[in-house]
Amino acid sequence: MALDEYRPQEGDEAYEGPREFRQVGTRPDRPDGFDKVTGRARFGADMYAPGMLHAAILRSPHAHARIVRLDTSKAEALEGVKAVVTRADFSKNVIFAPGTVGEFWNILENIMAGEKALYDGHAVAAVAATTPLIARDALKLIEVEYEILPHVTDVDEAMKPGAPVIREGAADRSVPEGMHPNVVRYHESGHGDVEAGFAEADLVIEDHFTTEATHQGYIEPHACLGTLGADGKGELWCCTQGHWYVQKVCAALLDLETANLRVTASEIGGGFGGKTTVFIEPVALALSRKAGRPVKLVMSRAEVFRATGPTASASMDIRIGMKKDGTITAAQGTFRLQGGAFPGAPMEFTAMCAFACYDLRHVRQVGYDVMTNRPKQAAYRAPGSPMAAFAVESVIDELCNRLGLDPIEVRLKNAAREGTKASYGPTYPRIGLVETLEAARAHPHYAAPLKPGQGRGISCGFWFNYGGETSVSLALSEDGSAQVMVGTPDIGGSRASMALMAAEVLGIPYENIRVTVADTGSLGYNEISHGSRVTYASGLATIKAARDAVRKLRQRAADKWGIDVEAVDWVDGCAVPSGPNAGDFDPLPLAEITKTMGATGGPISGHFEATPEGAGVSFATHIVDAEVDRETGKTRVVRYTVVQDAGKAIHPTYVEGQFQGGAAQGIGWALNEEYIYGEDGRLQNPGFLDYRIPVASDLPMIDTVIVEVPNPGHPFGVRGVGETSICPPLAAIANAVSNAAGVRLRDLPMRPSRILDELEKQRDDA
Amino acid sequence: MPEVHLWSGLRALAGGREVVEVEGRTVGEILDALVAACPGLKEPIEAGVSVAVDGRIIASARNEPVNPDSEIYLLQRLRGG
Amino acid sequence: MTKIHVTARINGDEVEFLCDPRETMLDVLRDRLGLIGAKEGCGTGDCGACSITLDGRLVCSCLMLGVEAEGREIGTVEGIAEGENLHPLQRKFIEHAALQCGFCTPGILVAAKNLLERNPDPSEEEVRYWLAGNLCRCTGYDKIIRAVLDAAAEMREAS
Numbered sequence A: 001m002a003l004d005e006y007r008p009q010e011g012d013e014a015y016e017g018p019r020e021f022r023q024v025g026t027r028p029d030r031p032d033g034f035d036k037v038t039g040r041a042r043f044g045a046d047m048y049a050p051g052m053l054h055a056a057i058l059r060s061p062h063a064h065a066r067i068v069r070l071d072t073s074k075a076e077a078l079e080g081v082k083a084v085v086t087r088a089d090f091s092k093n094v095i096f097a098p099g100t101v102g103e104f105w106n107i108l109e110n111i112m113a114g115e116k117a118l119y120d121g122h123a124v125a126a127v128a129a130t131t132p133l134i135a136r137d138a139l140k141l142i143e144v145e146y147e148i149l150p151h152v153t154d155v156d157e158a159m160k161p162g163a164p165v166i167r168e169g170a171a172d173r174s175v176p177e178g179m180h181p182n183v184v185r186y187h188e189s190g191h192g193d194v195e196a197g198f199a200e201a202d203l204v205i206e207d208h209f210t211t212e213a214t215h216q217g218y219i220e221p222h223a224c225l226g227t228l229g230a231d232g233k234g235e236l237w238c239c240t241q242g243h244w245y246v247q248k249v250c251a252a253l254l255d256l257e258t259a260n261l262r263v264t265a266s267e268i269g270g271g272f273g274g275k276t277t278v279f280i281e282p283v284a285l286a287l288s289r290k291a292g293r294p295v296k297l298v299m300s301r302a303e304v305f306r307a308t309g310p311t312a313s314a315s316m317d318i319r320i321g322m323k324k325d326g327t328i329t330a331a332q333g334t335f336r337l338q339g340g341a342f343p344g345a346p347m348e349f350t351a352m353c354a355f356a357c358y359d360l361r362h363v364r365q366v367g368y369d370v371m372t373n374r375p376k377q378a379a380y381r382a383p384g385s386p387m388a389a390f391a392v393e394s395v396i397d398e399l400c401n402r403l404g405l406d407p408i409e410v411r412l413k414n415a416a417r418e419g420t421k422a423s424y425g426p427t428y429p430r431i432g433l434v435e436t437l438e439a440a441r442a443h444p445h446y447a448a449p450l451k452p453g454q455g456r457g458i459s460c461g462f463w464f465n466y467g468g469e470t471s472v473s474l475a476l477s478e479d480g481s482a483q484v485m486v487g488t489p490d491i492g493g494s495r496a497s498m499a500l501m502a503a504e505v506l507g508i509p510y511e512n513i514r515v516t517v518a519d520t521g522s523l524g525y526n527e528i529s530h531g532s533r534v535t536y537a538s539g540l541a542t543i544k545a546a547r548d549a550v551r552k553l554r555q556r557a558a559d560k561w562g563i564d565v566e567a568v569d570w571v572d573g574c575a576v577p578s579g580p581n582a583g584d585f586d587p588l589p590l591a592e593i594t595k596t597m598g599a600t601g602g603p604i605s606g607h608f609e610a611t612p613e614g615a616g617v618s619f620a621t622h623i624v625d626a627e628v629d630r631e632t633g634k635t636r637v638v639r640y641t642v643v644q645d646a647g648k649a650i651h652p653t654y655v656e657g658q659f660q661g662g663a664a665q666g667i668g669w670a671l672n673e674e675y676i677y678g679e680d681g682r683l684q685n686p687g688f689l690d691y692r693i694p695v696a697s698d699l700p701m702i703d704t705v706i707v708e709v710p711n712p713g714h715p716f717g718v719r720g721v722g723e724t725s726i727c728p729p730l731a732a733i734a735n736a737v738s739n740a741a742g743v744r745l746r747d748l749p750m751r752p753s754r755i756l757d758e759l760e761k762q763r764d765d766a
Numbered sequence B: 001m002p003e004v005h006l007w008s009g010l011r012a013l014a015g016g017r018e019v020v021e022v023e024g025r026t027v028g029e030i031l032d033a034l035v036a037a038c039p040g041l042k043e044p045i046e047a048g049v050s051v052a053v054d055g056r057i058i059a060s061a062r063n064e065p066v067n068p069d070s071e072i073y074l075l076q077r078l079r080g081g
Numbered sequence C: 001m002t003k004i005h006v007t008a009r010i011n012g013d014e015v016e017f018l019c020d021p022r023e024t025m026l027d028v029l030r031d032r033l034g035l036i037g038a039k040e041g042c043g044t045g046d047c048g049a050c051s052i053t054l055d056g057r058l059v060c061s062c063l064m065l066g067v068e069a070e071g072r073e074i075g076t077v078e079g080i081a082e083g084e085n086l087h088p089l090q091r092k093f094i095e096h097a098a099l100q101c102g103f104c105t106p107g108i109l110v111a112a113k114n115l116l117e118r119n120p121d122p123s124e125e126e127v128r129y130w131l132a133g134n135l136c137r138c139t140g141y142d143k144i145i146r147a148v149l150d151a152a153a154e155m156r157e158a159s
């Protein structure tokens, strides 16, 4: 290939420098607000079809068991039952492969068990019937004979010799010789010579930390409505973060042609990563194919807890050395994550994020991905990063305390900045960690007096962010309004941000733009809404699609004026001659051009498809004040401030919302939330009563500071903001508890019983 | 020739090397050349890797340009929540 | 199983329906009456997404049987706006961005309206405790609490 055939990737856009925005940065009402406050918005379970059946799934009560016999005949015979499916009703062409290479096989095995039930809640059969009650009754008529096998649910136990093997051959080749078969992937990275670094330190602290699995906890359970004909054509409605991915997975698991399955994303009642994968959609489609009728499948809350993605749990060893002046000389971490009965626990991100905030000459991190008899982990907001931040930022805080140093000054001293070699390898471009630390230091919260019994904690956090495959189309109407079709489900107000960016480029009012999340039949491929990519990547594509339309608008004006298109500029929604030499014409508004577009060359739209690769990494610093009740062990968060780099906030209110939501989830992770397994390997708390997410009375107002250090890879400087905010709270609260009560909690959650135990030890030591 | 830095977990599959020099003008060419030079890397590369070129993380695009003096790091494939 | 005939008043309209004695009010609203505003987040009374009023009392419709509606007065999110005019709470929720995904919103609006009918001038703490039965996973509650307090202030001024 000749060299001149190479061109940079479409979508690689450089930051265009500071500018005066007219619309970007304002806070208009969101376009879907009216529907959502009146109850009209349609979520996953809100769709109905004529002749629709209702489905239910039978799940294993055992943590690990061989399925010896599965007899569905009695269920099939029940009046009103129209179809029953088991693993036999899914594709035989999905191939097993070790590690995460065989992800489709892993998904298939997870949504419908094969030879073994691998965790409490693992699906073994499904029924479709004329009413939900009949479907549930039918489940009781399915006979399953299990041979119960020994199980393991703890990550450290699962690595020990003699631990029950979940699946032989699941390990990929990264795993060193001699490890237990449950260790399925291995990661090692870093640079320098850590032992030499530790030798330079005045104080080295080494500690062990654990975090329990937590659930994303979206309030909307998974739900879908599917129709699939024997002709292989189907329609699917579902709540998902990525309907093209659902399309791809369903097609593979059911032997369909991808394009023959049209998937529409409903409004989505929260996802946080948990709706980036597939659980029930292929099941509904398989039932529909068998029954010849539409099938609706809605998970119960208990099913959501037992069988959809919690995050991984972690066991971690951290060692950090520091000089008396606060310089970190070396850092080392070992991260063991269990991600349930499948490979994929995000241990490499845990390892790579762990020390990403710091400029380190000597750093080394090791990760293990371990299988246990638990549900398949799914991504949860900055997957893998929060647990690392908990462990690392706790140790840094302890070092600061023992050396009598200010925690923000120490972090500033060691902070990664432009040109720093990141702990995961490459050299950072322009980043905003220092700015968040400086803003935190300057915030009144940091200097505010504390009441007796209160302590203040701070922590930093890091996430990579992501770009991904993206398509956007923008079509102009005759009256000068614009429709924007994006393919990334709106999980937090992104339609408002897209409309702002389109309005900015087109120069028309925000209200004249309607943004729709298109179905898979109406737009090119779009990757899932994940990795904080939506405002960055769909936003970039929206800007480019709008500019494509503007170029065509300028052409129409040029044709009308009989001048060259290069002599036409676009200013405030009008075509104007670019200078005195271009000619003397009155500005031509967008609506004037579109009014006659049919007769001047046809409809005008703009398109953009690319895989943007300029997602800038994002950093945050959080400050928290906590109060520990020494009688009950209860910790209360009394004041909270989030400082985070957003690059450029398109709709600041929704940026604040992401900061606050992430902080609240982090607070839950730190204090209350955990998966509790019994001796029998069954999940003990599959409901919101016993799995307690923060409620309104648990939290204070959450202050936010938006720092804007432009992302060099986006024309307006946008960085994703959705994920980083969940990274700092865990350690920030642990640090606050340590400063409030003098006890250091190394295991999450910091439930009252654990705090009381530590307080007791403290008394015994005294 | 661009130098490609491997994360330490990959080094065993590349004959213990930490840095491999390969010819290539795009990310895709670099990855292909890496597999040709170290067949052990085929599996992890096919499983999906991201690449950092001069500090910019390229999550998946193979047609990103690479300069002879670029700093290139292989990273595990990125995704998010 | 034989169905039971029930007559109730919902958002001011008289409604008749047949339901299985095991069916919850939430299922009746959604699956039989087409009122999909109330949501099922848990089905066990823990999340408040299904909140409705029963004779003016705030209840979880997932914990109530459809047959219990006989002769009662029910209010849902669909009945909060008056025609095309949004209730101040609804307007303030949009204005303050008190929703991200919006799944918890119908239940929270029903609950907040019920609070303001009892207590037109609640403190922040009273709002937080009143809404403690309504889970929101997206917002951290900050903007929800502000929207309720702001709506209450506006309603006090108007009356």
Ligand code: FES
Pocket (backbone or CB within 6 Å): C039, C040, C041, C042, C043, C044, C045, C046, C047, C048, C049, C050, C051, C060, C061, C062, C063
């Ligand atoms: S669905 Fe009724 S309280 Fe959750």
Ligand code: FES
Pocket (backbone or CB within 6 Å): A219, A269, A270, C098, C099, C100, C101, C102, C103, C104, C105, C135, C136, C137, C138, C139
């Ligand atoms: S806005 Fe999503 S649960 Fe409240």
